[in-house]
Each structure stands twice: as C-alpha cells, then as structure tokens.
Amino acid sequence: MTPIATPFxxxxxxxxxxxxxxxxxxxxxxxxxxxALILTLLALAGLYLMLYAPFVAxxxxxxxxxxxMVLFLFVIMLVSIERSQKEEQFNKQWIVGFIAAGVxxxxxxxxxxxxRALLPAPTAQIPNESQNTQNVGVLLYREYMFAxxxxxxxxxxxxxxxxxxxxxxx
Amino acid sequence: MLDYITSYLKxxxxxxxxxxxxxxxxxxxxxxxxxxxxVIAMNWLERKILAHMQVRLGPMRVGPHGLLQPIADAxxxxxxxxxxxxxxxxxxxxxxxxxxVITAFTVFIVVPFGPTHAVTDMNIGVLFMLGxxxxxxxxxxxxxxxxNSHYPxxxxxxxxxxxxxYEIAMGLAVVAAILMTSLHGIGLYGVGSGTGTGTLSMxxxxxxxxxxxxxxxxxxxxxxxxxxxxxxxxxxxETNRAPFDLPEAESELTAxxxxxxxxxxxxxxxxxxxxxxxxxxxxxxxxxxxxWLRPFPNWLTGETWDLVFSLFPGVTFLLLAVIAFxxxxxxxxxxxxxxxxxxxxxxxAVLGLIGLVLLMPPVRDRIQDIYWFSFKVAAFMxxxxxxxxxxxxxxxxxxxxxxxxxxxxxGIGVLILxxxxxxxx
Amino acid sequence: MVPITTLHYVIVAAGxxxxxxxxxxxxxxVVIVLMSIELILNAVNLNLVTFSRLWGLHxxxxxxxxxxxxxxxxxVGLGILIAFFRNKETVNVDEVDLLxx
Numbered sequence: 001m002t003p004i005a006t007p008f009x010x011x012x013x014x015x016x017x018x019x020x021x022x023x024x025x026x027x028x029x030x031x032x033x034x035x036a037l038i039l040t041l042l043a044l045a046g047l048y049l050m051l052y053a054p055f056v057a058x059x060x061x062x063x064x065x066x067x068x069m070v071l072f073l074f075v076i077m078l079v080s081i082e083r084s085q086k087e088e089q090f091n092k093q094w095i096v097g098f099i100a101a102g103v104x105x106x107x108x109x110x111x112x113x114x115x116r117a118l119l120p121a122p123t124a125q126i127p128n129e130s131q132n133t134q135n136v137g138v139l140l141y142r143e144y145m146f147a148x149x150x151x152x153x154x155x156x157x158x159x160x161x162x163x164x165x166x167x168x169x170x
Numbered sequence: 171m172l173d174y175i176t177s178y179l180k181x182x183x184x185x186x187x188x189x190x191x192x193x194x195x196x197x198x199x200x201x202x203x204x205x206x207x208x209v210i211a212m213n214w215l216e217r218k219i220l221a222h223m224q225v226r227l228g229p230m231r232v233g234p235h236g237l238l239q240p241i242a243d244a245x246x247x248x249x250x251x252x253x254x255x256x257x258x259x260x261x262x263x264x265x266x267x268x269x270x271v272i273t274a275f276t277v278f279i280v281v282p283f284g285p286t287h288a289v290t291d292m293n294i295g296v297l298f299m300l301g302x303x304x305x306x307x308x309x310x311x312x313x314x315x316x317x318n319s320h321y322p323x324x325x326x327x328x329x330x331x332x333x334x335x336y337e338i339a340m341g342l343a344v345v346a347a348i349l350m351t352s353l354h355g356i357g358l359y360g361v362g363s364g365t366g367t368g369t370l371s372m373x374x375x376x377x378x379x380x381x382x383x384x385x386x387x388x389x390x391x392x393x394x395x396x397x398x399x400x401x402x403x404x405x406x407x408e409t410n411r412a413p414f415d416l417p418e419a420e421s422e423l424t425a426x427x428x429x430x431x432x433x434x435x436x437x438x439x440x441x442x443x444x445x446x447x448x449x450x451x452x453x454x455x456x457x458x459x460x461x462w463l464r465p466f467p468n469w470l471t472g473e474t475w476d477l478v479f480s481l482f483p484g485v486t487f488l489l490l491a492v493i494a495f496x497x498x499x500x501x502x503x504x505x506x507x508x509x510x511x512x513x514x515x516x517x518x519a520v521l522g523l524i525g526l527v528l529l530m531p532p533v534r535d536r537i538q539d540i541y542w543f544s545f546k547v548a549a550f551m552x553x554x555x556x557x558x559x560x561x562x563x564x565x566x567x568x569x570x571x572x573x574x575x576x577x578x579x580x581g582i583g584v585l586i587l588x589x590x591x592x593x594x595x
Numbered sequence: 596m597v598p599i600t601t602l603h604y605v606i607v608a609a610g611x612x613x614x615x616x617x618x619x620x621x622x623x624x625v626v627i628v629l630m631s632i633e634l635i636l637n638a639v640n641l642n643l644v645t646f647s648r649l650w651g652l653h654x655x656x657x658x659x660x661x662x663x664x665x666x667x668x669x670x671v672g673l674g675i676l677i678a679f680f681r682n683k684e685t686v687n688v689d690e691v692d693l694l695x696x
Contacts, residue, residue, distance in 0.1 A: 062301035070308065078677065
C-alpha cells in the first residue's frame with residue numbers, strides 16, 4: 001500500500017512538533033510545557049510512522065508519552081509551582097544562551113547548504129514495513145546484545161539512583 | 171466507484187491492508203456506533219446487576235425494568251448546565267475530556283473482531299493498543315490538575331502513580347503472551363508447529379493460537395494462566411475500576427479527578443471509562459482467550475459442531491426475544507402500562523427478527539467471529555461488575571505493594587520461565 | 596508539490612535541537628530544563644530514524660537505546676529535583692549554588 005498525501009502529513013506533523021517545541025521553552029507554567037512536549041512527542045511518533053519505523057513509533061508513544069511524561073507531570077504536581085510562576089523565567093545569561101543557540105542554528109544551516117551534496121538521495125524502494133519489529137528485534141538481540149545488556153545495567157543504576165535521591169530517609 | 175466498493179469484499183483482508191478507504195470508514199462508523207450502544211447497555215446492565223447482587227431492584231421507572239434509563243440519563247447530562255470553575259485552567263480543562271475520548275476510541279482500530287473484521291492490522295498492534303490506552307492517564311492527570319481543586323489533584327496524583335506501576339506488570343504479561351506466538355516447546359509441552367517468528371499484530375496472534383490448537387491461557391500450563399492472571403489484575407487497575415478505583419474513590423475524594431466536571435464533559439469521561447474497559451478486555455481476549463475463535467475448537471470438532479456453534483448468535487437473540495416476550499406477558503394489565511407493554515413487545519419482536527436474520531446461512535458464517543469475540547468481552551464486562559459488587563477498595567499503600575512487590579516479580583518470573591520452557595521443555 | 600526528502604526531516608530535527616538548546620541555556624525552572632533535554636534527545640532520534648531509512652535498521656535500534664537513556668535520565672533527574680526541592684524549596688537552577696549541605 002502506497003502512502004497518501006505524504007507532503008501534507010509531513011508538514012502537519014513537523015509543524016506540530018516545532019510548535020510544541022516552541023511552547024515548551026516559552027510557557028511560564030511547567031504543566032503547560034509538559035503538555036506541549038507531549039504534543040511534540042506524538043507528532044514525532046507520526047513522523048516515525050512516515051519513515052517506516054512503526055516499532056520506534058510505538059515505543060515512543062508507550063515509553064515517552066505514556067511513561068516519562070506521566071513521571072514529569074507527577075513530579076510537577078508534587079513540587080508546588082505557584083511560586084516559581086511569579087518569578088523571573090529566564091536566567092541572567094539568556095542573551096548569551098540565545099546567541100549560542102543562534103550560532104548553532106547558523107552552523108546547521110551552513111552545514112546543510114555546503115554539505116547538501118553529501119546527503120544521499122532517498123532510496124526508491126520502500127523498506128519492508130511488515131517485518132520491521134522482527135528485524136529490529138533480531139538486530140537488538142544479535143548485533144547489539146552487549147549494548148542491550150549495558151542499557152539494562154543503566155536502568156538498574158537509574159532505579160537505585162532515583163530511590164536514593166527521592167527517599168527521605170534510607 | 172462501485173467496483174471500488176465491491177472489490178474489497180473479495181479481498182479477504184482488513185480494509186486497512188487492502189487500502190480501501192470506503193470500507194475503512196464504514197468499519198470505523200460501525201465500531202463507533204457499536205461502542206456507543208455497548209456503553210449505553212453497560213450503563214443499564216451495571217446498575218441492574220449491582221442492584222440484584224445487593225438484593226435491590228435498580229432502575230425500574232423509566233420504561234419496562236428501567237430499559238430506557240440510560241437514554242433518560244443521557245438526555246439529562248446533555249441538557250445540564252456546563253460548569254467551568256472560575257479558577258480552572260481553561261484550555262487544559264477543555265482539552266482533557268476530548269483527549270480521553272480520542273484515546274479511548276483510537277485503540278479500537280486494531281481490535282480484531284474477526285479475521286477480516288478490523289479497521290486495520292498493524293505490525294505493532296498490541297504495542298499500539300497499550301501505548302494509546304496509556305495516553306488516557308495523561309488526560310486524567312490533565313483533568314485533575316486543570317480543575318485547580320484539591321480532590322481532583324489528589325485523584326490525578328493517585329492515578330498517575332497507579333498507572334505507571336501497573337503498566338509494567340501488564341507489559342511483562344503481554345510480552346510473555348507474545349513469546350508464546352513463536353515458542354512451541356519440544357517434548358513435555360510441545361504443541362503444534364509454526365514458523366518460529368513471533369508477532370505483535372493482533373490478527374496474527376489469534377491466528378497463531380489457531381495454528382497451535384491452544385489458546386495461550388492453556389499454553390505451557392500454568393504459565394499462560396499466571397500471565398493471564400497478572401494481566402487481568404493489572405487491567406482492572408489500569409481502567410480505575412473497583413477494587414482499584416482510588417483515583418475516583420467516591421467515599422474519600424467525592425469523585426476524584428472528575429469532581430469539577432459536569433454535564434456533557436462528565437459524560438465524555440464516563441464514555442471513555444467504559445470503552446477503555448472494553449479495550450483492555452479486548453486485549454486480554456485476543457492474547458489469551460483465542461480472540462474470535464469459538465470455544466472447544468479441539469474437543470468438539472467436525473461439521474456438526476461447527477453448525478451447532480454457528481447457530482449460537484441467532485439463538486442468543488431469540489432467547490433475548492423470548493425473555494422480552496415473557497416480560498410482556500407479566501406486565502400489569504393496567505391501562506397505565508399500555509405503552510410500556512407495547513414497547514417491550516416491539517423490542518422483543520425486533521430482537522427476534524435480528525435472531526432470525528442471524529440464523530440465515532450466509533449471515534451466520536460472517537457474524538460468528540464477531541459474536542464469539544463480543545461474547546468473551548462481555549464475560550469480562552460482567553467480571554468487572556462482579557468485582558465492583560464484591561471487593562472492598564484497596565488502601566493506596568496496599569495498591570502500590572500489590573503492584574510492585576507481587577505482580578512485578580510474578581511478571582518477570584513468568585516471562586523468564588516462558589522463555590526457558592518454550593526452548594528447553 | 597516538492598517530494599519529501601531526507602533533507603526535510605533533517606531540517607525539522609535541527610529545528611527541534613536548536614529549540615532544546617535554547618531551553619537548556621535560558622530557562623531557570625529545572626523541570627523545563629529537563630524537558631528541553633528531552634527535546635534535544637528527540638531531535639537526535641528523528642535524525643537516527645531518518646537515516647535508518649537509507650542505511651538499514653541500525654538507526655532505529657539506536658533510537659530505542661536513546662529512549663531507554665532518556666527514561667533513565669528523567670528518573671534520576673526528577674529524583675534529584677525532588678531531593679533539591681525538599682531541601683531548598685525552590686526549583687530554579689541558578690539557586691543550586693551549594694556544593695555541600
């Protein structure tokens with residue numbers, strides 16, 4: 001089945017993602033920022049589907065939007081935010097920060113302008129989407145087995161770290 | 171145009187895979203209508219069954235045996251004043267009910283009511299269902315926070331903690347079931363034969379159960395059963411139903427996260443809660459109870475049994491019609507009840523007519539899958555009501571203890587044992 | 596209409612990355628700084644998945660690792676935030692000026 005209206009969906013989803021990103025860094029209220037970030041994450045999941053990566057899109061929804069963001073919202077509601085809303089939102093170095101980010105953006109633009117020829121043309125054939133999960137699984141458990149184990153260790157350390165940090169008395 | 175519409179009927183796949191937008195649209199509309207009817211029916215059934223469990227009558231006034239009560243309720247909710255608290259966060263308060271309904275209905279596009287009766291069949295079906303239904307908790311958190319009131323906020327906090335804890339156990343149980351699609355065992359537990367590659371697609375999972383001649387609840391006994399049990403507990407917690415209904419515990423938090431909602435917005439939460447219940451039950455049925463497959467596919471085989479089981483849908487509706495007619499007979503013979511008697515009789519006649527249509531051979535074969543799937547889901551719905559009628563509510567620390575100290579280790583154990591048993595035994 | 600190429604996706608990813616960097620460098624609220632880091636990670640993910648369309652599935656596997664990493668980072672970061680809030684009653688980064696309690 002060939003995809004329909006690819007440009008339309010691309011511009012819609014990437015527009016939503018960028019809009020969400022802008023809202024994240026401009027909102028006063030942290031909950032609004034979190035909701036904008038969820039919008040970005042879901043739009044990115046849509047973009048992954050368009051890139052024939054359904055498994056990553058599913059993981060993005062279930063882990064990012066359903067797991068990590070719930071954690072964020074939980075913590076935001078736990079620490080009271082009324083006071084921080086009335087305070088100054090941007091720190092003293094915000095001019096430097098904007099300049100640095102702007103320079104980074106210009107750098108990206110320059111790289112694209114100069115290095116456009118290096119980017120390969122999109123491949124003509126559509127990747128095998130119906131076997132995507134199986135193929136990712138094979139890669140994950142064969143070639144990247146060691147990295148996978150390291151990731152599980154990382155998660156273990158993170159669990160212990162989070163418990164140690166957040167617990168009042170151990 | 172007509173070719174486009176009819177060509178799908180011969181294609182023998184889901185509309186999504188055939189790329190037929192017309193039939194996809196038809197299926198979406200049908201599922202939407204069917205869900206709405208199911209939620210309305212559940213509303214009535216829950217009140218009636220709970221009432222009978224407590225030796226009460228339940229709704230009796232609106233229509234015969236209160237049959238029209240949900241419709242009266244719906245009208246009441248729609249014309250009720252829609253209140254938005256002055257201190258509420260307007261945008262988030264407005265978005266939360268919309269989002270909860272979207273997530274509750276979106277999951278149904280991959281639910282397989284039959285080998286071809288699904289809107290589409292995704293490669294990541296189960297993952298998609300779990301992911302989108304886990305987005306529902308975000309809407310609950312949004313609703314609780316935006317109300318800017320204490321009870322809703324506590325409800326939202328409880329809800330998010332509960333969902334995050336139980337989702338893990340749920341995921342582990344699901345992974346154990348998915349492992350079973352590819353593992354066959356060799357000696358002791360050896361069943362069927364297959365390709366050896368697992369799958370996440372809902373339709374393929376049911377087909378794997380068909381090929382292996384074993385529903386996954388019975389596979390690698392008792393591992394399948396334990397995984398099913400974990401899922402069955404976790405799914406009650408995921409849908410915030412009794413005994414895990416702490417986010418909306420009415421005796422402690424008035425109504426939890428939707429305290430400040432009224433009228434139409436509240437009814438959207440209600441609709442979403444029931445369709446979420448149906449959705450998780452659909453996952454459980456698909457993964458462990460053989461989806462659309464009929465009961466006893468191994469023992470009662472042969473032409474005769476196929477015929478007998480294919481008669482079930484029609485017979486069910488005829489039975490319901492008979493019940494309705496008996497009710498009509500027993501109606502009081504007072505002129506006051508004339509309209510009700512006529513209505514009940516007409517309802518019975520409609521049910522009987524549907525039953526007769528379902529008995530006809532071509533319809534019979536097409537409808538059978540949908541019937542068995544709905545039947546299994548309905549059994550889960552009854553269980554939900556039963557739980558609510560019998561179990562006392564958990565305390566929050568007990569809830570967390572069950573989630574993290576019982577279900578999670580059990581889930582990990584089942585997962586490891588399934589992998590070991592599938593390869594070695 | 597122009598067909599959507601790899602370049603389009605890469606530009607979106609770059610935009611998200613720059614937004615994330617701006618958020619990290621300018622905001623005071625720790626929670627929003629953490630969310631900006633998530634934005635940066637997502638921009639990286641979009642790049643990885645985009646290029647996985649051209650060079651096989653390795654990019655997608657890496658995207659999954661990045662998501663795992665993001666989960667670990669969020670858990671530890673938010674744990675630190677809670678500990679910090681309990682001690683100093685603030686969530687602003689520039690008030691984290693005590694190396695030792």
